Amino acid sequence: MELTRRDALYALVMGGGIGVSGVAYADRKAAENEGIENESGFSTDQLQTVVAIAEVVYPTEVTGIAAFVKQYVTGLRPEKQASLIPVIDAFSAHVREIHDRPFWELSISDRQVALQELGVDRMSPDPTGTLPERVRYHLINQLLYGLFTAPKGSKLVGIENPVGYPGGYQSYQTAPDVTE
Amino acid sequence: MSQNSTADRRPSSDADVCVVGSGVAGALVAYTLSSRGHDVVILEAGQRFDPGNRLEQMEQSLRPHGSLLDIWNMGGPRDQYVTSGGAYYPLNQTRVKAVGGTTLHWLGITPRLHQKDFEMNTRYGLAADWPIDYEDLRPYYAAAEQEMGVAGTQDNPFEPPRETDYPMDAFPASYSDTLFADACDELEITMHSTPQARNSEAYDGRSQCVGFSTCIPVCPSGAKYSADVHVRKAEAEGARVIDRAPVQRIEHDSTGETVDAAVYATPSGDTYRQDADAFVLACGAVETPRLLLLSESPQYPDGLANSSGAVGRYFMDQPIVSVTGELEQPTNQEPIGYHTRESHQFYDHDDPQPGSVKLVFENVNPESVVRPMLSGGDMTSRENVFDFAMGDSWGDEVLDKIESNYPNNRVRLLANPELLPRRENRVTLDESKTDDFGNPVPDVSWNIGSHARETMEFIREVQYDIFDELGATIVSETDLADPPPASHKMGTTRMGTNPEKSVVTPQLRTHDLDNLYIASSSVFVTGGAMNPTLTIAALALKAGEHIDNAL
Numbered sequence: 001m002e003l004t005r006r007d008a009l010y011a012l013v014m015g016g017g018i019g020v021s022g023v024a025y026a027d028r029k030a031a032e033n034e035g036i037e038n039e040s041g042f043s044t045d046q047l048q049t050v051v052a053i054a055e056v057v058y059p060t061e062v063t064g065i066a067a068f069v070k071q072y073v074t075g076l077r078p079e080k081q082a083s084l085i086p087v088i089d090a091f092s093a094h095v096r097e098i099h100d101r102p103f104w105e106l107s108i109s110d111r112q113v114a115l116q117e118l119g120v121d122r123m124s125p126d127p128t129g130t131l132p133e134r135v136r137y138h139l140i141n142q143l144l145y146g147l148f149t150a151p152k153g154s155k156l157v158g159i160e161n162p163v164g165y166p167g168g169y170q171s172y173q174t175a176p177d178v179t180e
Numbered sequence: 181m182s183q184n185s186t187a188d189r190r191p192s193s194d195a196d197v198c199v200v201g202s203g204v205a206g207a208l209v210a211y212t213l214s215s216r217g218h219d220v221v222i223l224e225a226g227q228r229f230d231p232g233n234r235l236e237q238m239e240q241s242l243r244p245h246g247s248l249l250d251i252w253n254m255g256g257p258r259d260q261y262v263t264s265g266g267a268y269y270p271l272n273q274t275r276v277k278a279v280g281g282t283t284l285h286w287l288g289i290t291p292r293l294h295q296k297d298f299e300m301n302t303r304y305g306l307a308a309d310w311p312i313d314y315e316d317l318r319p320y321y322a323a324a325e326q327e328m329g330v331a332g333t334q335d336n337p338f339e340p341p342r343e344t345d346y347p348m349d350a351f352p353a354s355y356s357d358t359l360f361a362d363a364c365d366e367l368e369i370t371m372h373s374t375p376q377a378r379n380s381e382a383y384d385g386r387s388q389c390v391g392f393s394t395c396i397p398v399c400p401s402g403a404k405y406s407a408d409v410h411v412r413k414a415e416a417e418g419a420r421v422i423d424r425a426p427v428q429r430i431e432h433d434s435t436g437e438t439v440d441a442a443v444y445a446t447p448s449g450d451t452y453r454q455d456a457d458a459f460v461l462a463c464g465a466v467e468t469p470r471l472l473l474l475s476e477s478p479q480y481p482d483g484l485a486n487s488s489g490a491v492g493r494y495f496m497d498q499p500i501v502s503v504t505g506e507l508e509q510p511t512n513q514e515p516i517g518y519h520t521r522e523s524h525q526f527y528d529h530d531d532p533q534p535g536s537v538k539l540v541f542e543n544v545n546p547e548s549v550v551r552p553m554l555s556g557g558d559m560t561s562r563e564n565v566f567d568f569a570m571g572d573s574w575g576d577e578v579l580d581k582i583e584s585n586y587p588n589n590r591v592r593l594l595a596n597p598e599l600l601p602r603r604e605n606r607v608t609l610d611e612s613k614t615d616d617f618g619n620p621v622p623d624v625s626w627n628i629g630s631h632a633r634e635t636m637e638f639i640r641e642v643q644y645d646i647f648d649e650l651g652a653t654i655v656s657e658t659d660l661a662d663p664p665p666a667s668h669k670m671g672t673t674r675m676g677t678n679p680e681k682s683v684v685t686p687q688l689r690t691h692d693l694d695n696l697y698i699a700s701s702s703v704f705v706t707g708g709a710m711n712p713t714l715t716i717a718a719l720a721l722k723a724g725e726h727i728d729n730a731l
């Protein structure tokens with residue numbers, strides 16, 4: 001299942017506009033943004049790190065992760081973006097110290113190991129906690145939140161309009177699509 | 181704004197009315213009186229939340245971090261309580277202390293009580309009659325529906341008489357409602373729409389429901405009514421709100437016949453007295469009696485306005501009876517945060533037993549996958565939302581777990597039975613434990629009597645019959661011996677004409693004090709099996725009118 005930048009804008013609808021007008025806004029924004037590269041406060045390295053994390057925690061069925069994630073994180077509210085940056089930097093520094101390379105240069109399985117070594121998989125998310133707790137909260141869970149509150153991502157589990165996405169008013173009335 | 185501890189919280193001079201509490205009851209009284217030209221000040225214990233942050237609060241509610249109670253700052257030292265009855269009462273999960281009160285967090289279902297609820301003693305020899313009847317409240321019900329914005333359609337053959345259409349059309353049936361239709365036809369059970377204070381079209385400057393599906397705990401679009409709407413309307417009419425100003429006690433004059441002041445504390449550590457000509461307590465069915473009990477004096481040694489001894493007594497809620505079943509076909513229900521069909525067929529009973537019960541066709545499948553996805557595959561559901569144990573997987577592993585744990589073929593029935601008022605079900609003060617101001621905490625003593633138990637058993641059988649007819653396999657059911665409450669707190673300062681048996685008059689004024697009124701479900705004499713808030717709103721509008729006449 002291929003994600004696009006437009007899907008990321010749909011994921012951001014709940015972070016900005018409301019309902020149908022928000023969806024229309026996302027469509028317009030996607031058209032405007034076609035071809036525009038990173039204009040956010042993130043450096044290219046920081047974005048690559050986030051994409052590399054998403055490639056571990058998103059199901060393998062998902063493709064188009066780089067475009068989706070870049071659009072998603074750079075579209076988050078400025079305060080949210082600002083809260084991500086120090087965590088990315090601390091995490092990157094930690095990985096470099098141990099593996100002597102940036103996180104995104106590791107293979108997917110080594111990235112998995114690096115996250116496990118840090119204990120990220122065993123920790124509860126905490127926005128102000130220890131590094132693994134913050135990585136879990138600000139990076140992993142933010143990325144998963146973006147995917148599973150967007151219609152495309154939640155379709156992986158058979159839901160067209162996930163909880164947290166403003167599009168459920170029509171869909172709750174519809175019968176299952178038994179052809180799928 | 182919300183956490184501002186330096187705002188001017190000094191009392192208003194020359195206030196006509198002081199309203200304590202800004203939930204739907206306080207907000208509607210304040211709005212009624214300020215729009216009629218009275219100078220109104222509202223003292224609210226909790227903070228003011230910025231409506232601009234609701235999307236963020238929704239995200240907080242979906243992410244598996246912290247507690248759901250944090251979203252509206254529920255609990256903590258401010259909200260200490262104890263519970264001592266036969267059934268545990270989780271008080272903090274049933275109320276919000278903030279500008280807007282518990283309607284910030286509620287579901288929004290707004291039926292009227294039926295005529296029988298006002299006449300339980302005359303009809304069945306049970307409990308007591310209200311001193312007013314359905315006809316007295318009928319115009320206020322209509323006004324409350326207009327104020328809150330209720331979507332509904334007159335397709336309910338059991339509904340009490342009404343003169344006006346609902347302000348908005350009902351919500352269409354969900355797909356899973358349609359799955360119940362044949363079975364209910366066969367069993368001659370009538371399904372009908374559910375009136376709810378949620379916009380099925382744009383209403384009163386607020387958006388139509390778009391389907392975020394997070395009505396409890398927070399509606400980001402404003403489609404679900406919450407009482408901060410009327411707090412803002414009251415402010416536009418000149419009312420003043422002092423937030424984070426918990427009232428510590430209510431003081432009367434030397435005769436004991438008139439209230440002089442509400443004494444409140446502020447975050448800066450100051451204590452002030454708010455004077456007014458009239459006072460309205462609108463603190464909900466637990467804090468209202470608690471404040472009266474805390475305000476004891478030489479004239480009222482058992483608590484203010486308590487010469488009847490009824491303050492705190494007759495506490496009611498409705499236990500939840502729920503059954504979940506699996507069908508062989510997919511229900512593939514897309515999430516929405518509310519139900520759309522009910523049956524009031526088992527409400528107007530002929531014999532005393534079993535009592536009234538409201539049957540609800542719930543929307544269950546699929547639950548939010550965001551939380552288990554973010555919890556590493558830990559499967560929390562709506563029943564145990566307070567469990568935040570973390571799983572330790574992500575990616576494909578979680579996806580597999582979710583696919584096997586969320587079979588897309590579930591349906592659920594819910595029911596609320598009526599619970600009769602019992603003198604020994606009550607709110608008292610527990611002197612052994614204090615809140616952040618050193619006041620004794622409320623002790624909620626709740627027991628589920630035989631009437632409610634028989635009614636619960638009766639409706640459980642009906643639920644089984646429907647599932648049998650549907651061919652559904654039951655996968656879970658709530659424990660009839662230990663049911664959770666529906667968060668519909670009622671009773672505790674009951675209305676009546678006899679000052680020896682009740683706390684307030686039919687005009688919602690306390691029998692004991694000339695200028696002290698109560699707007700709350702605490703004045704309910706019986707609770708019925710309907711959600712209480714539309715009745716709270718109707719009574720608040722009625723109280724507002726009486727106070728206006730008295731001023």
Ligand SMILES: Cc1cc2nc3c(=O)[nH]c(=O)nc-3n(C[C@H](O)[C@H](O)[C@H](O)COP(=O)(O)OP(=O)(O)OC[C@H]3O[C@@H](n4cnc5c(N)ncnc54)[C@H](O)[C@@H]3O)c2cc1C
Nearest residue numbers: 201203204205225277281282287288289427467711712713
């Ligand atoms: C999860 C949930 C779902 C619900 N769903 C429904 C539903 O679908 N339909 C329905 O009808 N009802 C529902 N309810 C119940 C409904 O929310 C309440 O009946 C209603 O909101 C009560 O309104 P109120 O104004 O009487 O009290 P509240 O909203 O509790 O307001 C009381 C206010 O008084 C303030 N206060 C208390 N003590 C003091 C003090 N000493 N000084 C100053 N201020 C004080 C509090 O801070 C609070 O803001 C639900 C409740 C919950 C928890």
Ligand code: SF4
Nearest residue numbers: 389390392393395399
């Ligand atoms: S589904 Fe609930 S939360 Fe969403 S817009 Fe409608 S009322 Fe609000």
